[in-house]
Amino acid sequence: MLPGWQSPRTALQWLRSFRRAALVLVGLAMGLERAADPTMSLLPGAVVLTVVLLIEIGETAWIRIRGVYTWAVEAHVVVDLMFMLGAAFALKAADHPALDMLIQFVIPWSLGLSTRRAWAAAVALILIHNGLVVFGPALVDVIDPLTARMHVRQLTRVIIFDASALTITGFVVYLRSLLDDRESRLQQALDERARDERLVALGMMAAGIAHELGTPLSSIDMLAGEALEEPEEATPVLRTLRGQVQRCREILDRVRGTTSMTVSLEVESLGVALRRWVGDWQAAGLDRGELLLDVPQELDAVGIRGDPDTWRGICWSLLDNARRAGGPIEIRASQLPDGWAQVEVDDCGPGPSLETIARAGQPFYSAWEDGGREGRGLGLFVARSFARRWGGELKFVRGPAGGGRVTLRLATIPYVGRP
Numbered sequence: 001m002l003p004g005w006q007s008p009r010t011a012l013q014w015l016r017s018f019r020r021a022a023l024v025l026v027g028l029a030m031g032l033e034r035a036a037d038p039t040m041s042l043l044p045g046a047v048v049l050t051v052v053l054l055i056e057i058g059e060t061a062w063i064r065i066r067g068v069y070t071w072a073v074e075a076h077v078v079v080d081l082m083f084m085l086g087a088a089f090a091l092k093a094a095d096h097p098a099l100d101m102l103i104q105f106v107i108p109w110s111l112g113l114s115t116r117r118a119w120a121a122a123v124a125l126i127l128i129h130n131g132l133v134v135f136g137p138a139l140v141d142v143i144d145p146l147t148a149r150m151h152v153r154q155l156t157r158v159i160i161f162d163a164s165a166l167t168i169t170g171f172v173v174y175l176r177s178l179l180d181d182r183e184s185r186l187q188q189a190l191d192e193r194a195r196d197e198r199l200v201a202l203g204m205m206a207a208g209i210a211h212e213l214g215t216p217l218s219s220i221d222m223l224a225g226e227a228l229e230e231p232e233e234a235t236p237v238l239r240t241l242r243g244q245v246q247r248c249r250e251i252l253d254r255v256r257g258t259t260s261m262t263v264s265l266e267v268e269s270l271g272v273a274l275r276r277w278v279g280d281w282q283a284a285g286l287d288r289g290e291l292l293l294d295v296p297q298e299l300d301a302v303g304i305r306g307d308p309d310t311w312r313g314i315c316w317s318l319l320d321n322a323r324r325a326g327g328p329i330e331i332r333a334s335q336l337p338d339g340w341a342q343v344e345v346d347d348c349g350p351g352p353s354l355e356t357i358a359r360a361g362q363p364f365y366s367a368w369e370d371g372g373r374e375g376r377g378l379g380l381f382v383a384r385s386f387a388r389r390w391g392g393e394l395k396f397v398r399g400p401a402g403g404g405r406v407t408l409r410l411a412t413i414p415y416v417g418r419p
Contacts, residue, residue, distance in 0.1 A: 115173050122169040126162050198362075199385055221245045268308050269415045270341055271299030274333055277315040290328035299333055302341055303415030306390050314383040318345045318406050321380070325349025325404055335412075343408040346399045360396035383408070 224245065274295050282291065304311070322329045327348025334342050352360070360380055384394040391411035399405035 115177070118169060118173055122165050126165050129161055129165075130158050202381075221249075266308065267303040267305055267413065267415060268311070269300050269417075270302045270304050270333070270410070270412065271295050271297065273304075273308060273311065274299070274315070274331075274343065277312045278319070278331065280312070281316050281319050289323065292328065292330045294330075294332045296333070296335075298335060299341065301415055302335060302412045304341070304390070304410050304412055306386065310386055314386060314408075317380070317383055318408070321345075321406070322347035322349075322404070327403065336409075339412055341410045341412045343410070345406045345408075346401065347403045347405075348401060349403045351398050351402045352396065352404045357396060357398065380406075 275293070278291070278293055319329065319331075322345050325347035329348075330344075330346040332344045332346075336342055362381060380394065380396065387394045387408060387410070393409045395407045395409075397405050397407065
């Protein structure tokens with residue numbers, strides 16, 4: 001939308017300006033033909049100014065009562081068309097060239113109204129103008145050759161007016177659509193930039209966490225190794241402790257990997273990996289309910305790129321969210337045309353709100369802040385960022401059964417097995 005036309009209030013202000021200029025000029029032009037009579041020459045202008053003032057007073061009162069500017073803009077079109085029609089007949093100037101000033105209304109209408117209503121207003125304007133010209137007092141008698149010639153000129157004027165109105169409407173509507181599309185793409189670019197800035201900030205935070213935790217974990221690992229030389233009673237506990245420390249190291253290595261510029265070229269079978277990740281999640285005791293897994297065998301020959309540990313973490317995060325929502329969990333994987341695969345995770349919870357659907361995937365936004373449920377809002381954000389890094393996409397919507405549905409769309413390649 002052009003600057004200054006983004007709101008109905010601003011559009012109404014511009015429409016009022018067009019009305020004042022066009023209608024006053026029409027009234028003055030009509031009055032020039034009555035210059036011989038000073039009283040009659042001022043009458044058209046006085047009538048126009050009075051009606052304009054009454055219309056604007058009525059619009060202001062309507063807006064204060066209803067508080068809706070959009071309706072005022074639409075009502076403006078109807079009122080002005082009716083006023084011009086009445087003024088032309090009342091002043092007996094239906095054949096006056098000043099009526100061509102009506103065409104100027106096409107510009108603000110095309111900018112202030114929707115595309116469909118702008119075309120409707122233009123067609124109404126054409127019909128009114130054609131009626132005024134064709135059935136005006138100057139064309140009552142067409143027997144005289146001079147009058148017949150005037151009739152041809154008036155028809156030519158009608159054709160030119162109609163073509164001009166349609167051309168201006170189409171051109172302005174087309175320009176407006178281009179500007180709207182440009183504004184939409186600009187807003188999308190700004191949103192992507194803001195997302196990238198948040199991702200960079202999170203990456204810097206993750207790098208700092210990895211650096212801060214690296215030293216104490218190294219000390220714990222060293223002490224646990226020395227304790228293994230002590231009495232055997234401590235051996236099982238220390239082995240578990242050391243295993244957990246090693247797990248923390250793997251997590252930190254992944255954090256460092258996401259903040260670096262290195263790209264893993266490892267290829268994993270989607271079908272095999274998905275069954276393994278879900279099985280590991282169940283074996284870890286994280287599944288307390290029913291789970292339905294549908295992974296067709298054809299996905300065993302479909303490969304995905306990226307760090308397998310990160311993909312596993314994403315899978316676990318989606319399963320954790322579904323478990324928190326409550327009810328059975330359904331996981332369905334399918335192969336799509338053109339080298340794509342899709343994984344859907346459905347839960348049977350109460351379903352996401354409109355705000356949750358709009359903000360899901362934003363960092364530090366979580367829908368689990370009520371009822372004792374906790375979340376930091378980073379799971380879906382990391383999942384979406386990693387999926388986009390490999391050409392995929394993650395969406396959060398309401399499922400057919402009313403619960404939540406997370407759809408992970410993945411770019412795939414043929415998988416022939418490990419070398």
